Amino acid sequence: xxxxxxxxxxxxxxxxxxxxxxxxPDLMPVDLFRSLSEQFIAGADPLDFNxxxxxxxxxxxxxxxxxxxxxxxxxxxxxxxxxxxGNSQAIELVCERFTKPGDTVFVEEPSYFLAFQIFLDxxxxxxxxxxxxxxxxxxxxxxxxxHHQPALVYTIPxxxxxxxxxxxxxxxxxxxxxxxxxxxxxxxxxxxxxLVYEGDVPPALGTMIDRGNIVSMGTFSKILAPGLRLGWxxxxxxxxxxxxxxxxxxxxxxxxxxxxxxxxxxxxxGLQDQHIEFAVSRYRERVDVMxxxxxxxxxxxxxxxxxxxxxxxxxxxxxxxxTVALRGEAIAAGTGFQPGPVFSGSGRFGHCLRLSFAHYTxxxxxxxxxxxxxxxxxxx
Amino acid sequence: xxxxxxxxxxxxxxxxxxxxxxxxPDLMPVDLFRSLSEQFIAGADPLDFNxxxxxxxxxxxxxxxxxxxxxxxxxxxxxxxxxxxGNSQAIELVCERFTKPGDTVFVEEPSYFLAFQIFLDxxxxxxxxxxxxxxxxxxxxxxxxxHHQPALVYTIPxxxxxxxxxxxxxxxxxxxxxxxxxxxxxxxxxxxxxLVYEGDVPPALGTMIDRGNIVSMGTFSKILAPGLRLGWxxxxxxxxxxxxxxxxxxxxxxxxxxxxxxxxxxxxxGLQDQHIEFAVSRYRERVDVMxxxxxxxxxxxxxxxxxxxxxxxxxxxxxxxxTVALRGEAIAAGTGFQPGPVFSGSGRFGHCLRLSFAHYTxxxxxxxxxxxxxxxxxxx
Numbered sequence: 001x002x003x004x005x006x007x008x009x010x011x012x013x014x015x016x017x018x019x020x021x022x023x024x025p026d027l028m029p030v031d032l033f034r035s036l037s038e039q040f041i042a043g044a045d046p047l048d049f050n051x052x053x054x055x056x057x058x059x060x061x062x063x064x065x066x067x068x069x070x071x072x073x074x075x076x077x078x079x080x081x082x083x084x085x086g087n088s089q090a091i092e093l094v095c096e097r098f099t100k101p102g103d104t105v106f107v108e109e110p111s112y113f114l115a116f117q118i119f120l121d122x123x124x125x126x127x128x129x130x131x132x133x134x135x136x137x138x139x140x141x142x143x144x145x146x147h148h149q150p151a152l153v154y155t156i157p158x159x160x161x162x163x164x165x166x167x168x169x170x171x172x173x174x175x176x177x178x179x180x181x182x183x184x185x186x187x188x189x190x191x192x193x194x195l196v197y198e199g200d201v202p203p204a205l206g207t208m209i210d211r212g213n214i215v216s217m218g219t220f221s222k223i224l225a226p227g228l229r230l231g232w233x234x235x236x237x238x239x240x241x242x243x244x245x246x247x248x249x250x251x252x253x254x255x256x257x258x259x260x261x262x263x264x265x266x267x268x269x270g271l272q273d274q275h276i277e278f279a280v281s282r283y284r285e286r287v288d289v290m291x292x293x294x295x296x297x298x299x300x301x302x303x304x305x306x307x308x309x310x311x312x313x314x315x316x317x318x319x320x321x322x323t324v325a326l327r328g329e330a331i332a333a334g335t336g337f338q339p340g341p342v343f344s345g346s347g348r349f350g351h352c353l354r355l356s357f358a359h360y361t362x363x364x365x366x367x368x369x370x371x372x373x374x375x376x377x378x379x380x
Numbered sequence: 381x382x383x384x385x386x387x388x389x390x391x392x393x394x395x396x397x398x399x400x401x402x403x404x405p406d407l408m409p410v411d412l413f414r415s416l417s418e419q420f421i422a423g424a425d426p427l428d429f430n431x432x433x434x435x436x437x438x439x440x441x442x443x444x445x446x447x448x449x450x451x452x453x454x455x456x457x458x459x460x461x462x463x464x465x466g467n468s469q470a471i472e473l474v475c476e477r478f479t480k481p482g483d484t485v486f487v488e489e490p491s492y493f494l495a496f497q498i499f500l501d502x503x504x505x506x507x508x509x510x511x512x513x514x515x516x517x518x519x520x521x522x523x524x525x526x527h528h529q530p531a532l533v534y535t536i537p538x539x540x541x542x543x544x545x546x547x548x549x550x551x552x553x554x555x556x557x558x559x560x561x562x563x564x565x566x567x568x569x570x571x572x573x574x575l576v577y578e579g580d581v582p583p584a585l586g587t588m589i590d591r592g593n594i595v596s597m598g599t600f601s602k603i604l605a606p607g608l609r610l611g612w613x614x615x616x617x618x619x620x621x622x623x624x625x626x627x628x629x630x631x632x633x634x635x636x637x638x639x640x641x642x643x644x645x646x647x648x649x650g651l652q653d654q655h656i657e658f659a660v661s662r663y664r665e666r667v668d669v670m671x672x673x674x675x676x677x678x679x680x681x682x683x684x685x686x687x688x689x690x691x692x693x694x695x696x697x698x699x700x701x702x703t704v705a706l707r708g709e710a711i712a713a714g715t716g717f718q719p720g721p722v723f724s725g726s727g728r729f730g731h732c733l734r735l736s737f738a739h740y741t742x743x744x745x746x747x748x749x750x751x752x753x754x755x756x757x758x759x760x
Contacts, residue, residue, distance in 0.1 A: 022431060037418075045405075050403065052607060085465055085469075088627075088629075117630060119627075226432075227637035228429070228637075229465075229637060229638065248468045
């Protein structure tokens with residue numbers, strides 16, 4: 001990490017910063033949460049405000065199992081699920097339970113920039129495995145396995161952050177086989193699995209927990225609301241048992257009991273399914289708009305692949321443009337992005353950048369892309 | 381730890397298990413949470429459902445500062461506060477930010493049993509410092525400081541769990557001075573500070589953050605509802621900065637944005653103050669009842685001090701009774717407690733036990749104490 005990566009939260013007024021990988025306000029309608037709160041409170045019991053079970057409230061786990069069975073198209077059992085406080089905290093918890101300081105974690109190159117610091121905080125050595133258009137390269141993985149014994153392999157299999165690339169079905173099978181053969185845990189960050197705008201996506205690694213060492217992480221942040229700070233881990237019985245042995249989890253009960261009630265009502269009432277449909281339709285429209293704007297003003301300076309899901313476009317720039325420097329110019333022009341090097345374990349991608357289309361409406365995206373193309377034209 | 385300590389969650393129907401250190405259902409009235417939800421939703425903005433700031437929503441920090449200024453009787457600044465996911469997670473986060481594996485943590489003897497596993501998970505060496513009726517013994521602490529350089533000193537200064545003992549004012553001053561002289565962080569678990577039933581309590585260590593290396597942890601679990609999974613850390617600017625550098629905190633934003641809105645409305649509307657008054661009046665009544673029952677049926681087999689705050693009676697039994705074995709008999713008789721050795725870093729307190737009066741009504745406490753005295757009489 002050459003660049004100190006920070007969380008780009010709510011931006012400056014008027015700025016259209018495509019560096020922000022968060023949903024837009026119109027995708028978190030207050031009416032939806034009013035309805036969920038009312039449903040919950042109408043049937044609430046005082047014990048719903050107590051600690052709750054460490055694995056998660058039983059009703060929540062059952063609703064989640066039914067939801068995932070439907071959404072992933074594969075039976076999910078309540079006992080294979082564990083409540084989390086969102087995906088960042090889940091990654092931290094997986095590191096806590098399945099690594100020790102000095103262990104090695106394999107990450108995709110490029111990968112989610114803010115995960116790196118979680119691994120470094122845990123004293124892990126990061127080894128990068130390159131991607132191609134089919135996701136993590138299995139030849140590179142097998143080569144790395146000859147030199148390292150990783151405790152974890154961290155992957156964002158569907159619509160990788162930042163590249164948008166999806167791990168192919170055959171490679172998923174291979175990765176799962178290798179997790180058994182080499183005794184590592186696959187920490188699968190599957191937060192974009194249900195945000196599909198075009199074509200099909202291979203089965204979530206969460207559907208393959210019987211066949212390998214898989215800890216699949218999902219979150220309501222990307223399909224309902226980040227503020228709930230609620231997600232889940234799907235894993236086999238041995239891995240669930242390890243999670244439950246965590247000292248702070250054992251002490252505190254359910255990691256987010258209150259939010260789990262709201263999410264349960266969302267899943268039970270059908271509002272969760274409706275909201276995904278709504279969000280997907282909006283995101284699909286935003287992909288169209290960003291693609292149009294890129295086609296209109298970014299060729300031949302940039303190359304990219306239109307994303308089929310997730311949150312991001314990943315651009316490779318020509319002319320040796322340094323995207324870390326370019327970011328300053330973009331901010332000055334009232335826009336922004338994440339420069340490529342933050343996503344690299346080894347300082348690569350200096351000519352790349354990530355654009356999120358999630359945080360703004362279609363009209364804002366047109367305006368922001370107009371600003372950004374102006375910045376880029378100065379380098380043509 | 382001779383005894384594998386586990387979280388005693390909601391008990392068997394009909395059981396009155398004084399091992400459960402949780403509020404009773406009547407102290408988590410659904411109407412209170414209906415009111416908070418309605419207040420929040422009526423003025424909610426879509427961004428209230430987004431990630432929120434890592435230190436905590438600004439409005440929440442300001443409300444909390446005003447609340448603590450009032451409740452602790454000492455000015456608290458919003459910038460000195462940091463949102464947490466409850467106290468167990470706060471302890472874990474403090475270990476993450478202020479220790480490394482192999483470091484030493486001093487704990488009180490006895491101390492909160494479920495904290496030990498958090499320290500062990502972090503690879504810390506636990507050194508126990510005995511208590512007397514004035515709290516942690518400063519002579520023993522200073523002696524231990526001649527042999528160890530602790531990274532943390534973990535204390536429950538007010539109404540220690542399990543002993544009910546409170547660290548005296550002069551010892552608080554001494555402890556704070558020592559934290560500077562010996563460069564350790566005081567991890568102050570101040571969750572019972574506002575549950576005072578008799579007399580006064582010395583100032584919270586949270587009011588002394590300008591004078592020593594103090595990280596004070598508080599929680600809404602004990603004053604509002606555990607299910608919110610919401611607490612706070614109060615600390616100086618250097619310590620707050622260290623917390624914000626956590627990889628998973630930086631990635632995830634506010635640790636519990638949604639719950640922080642509910643707590644903010646509780647503090648702003650006066651419902652938080654009212655609820656503490658209500659809870660304190662109930663707990664005070666329960667102390668009376670448990671004290672009466674102990675006086676009636678537990679002398680001369682047991683010795684104890686009537687608690688002036690917190691959640692617990694701590695009993696020392698005569699006749700060499702082994703409380704670990706006794707617990708099985710108690711469970712068979714439809715009651716329960718926590719045996720002394722779980723609270724020891726060195727297997728002590730085999731003749732002690734902890735009774736919580738928080739989880740049951742006065743009538744249930746009478747019935748449970750009747751059952752427990754029957755068990756004890758078999759050993760007279």
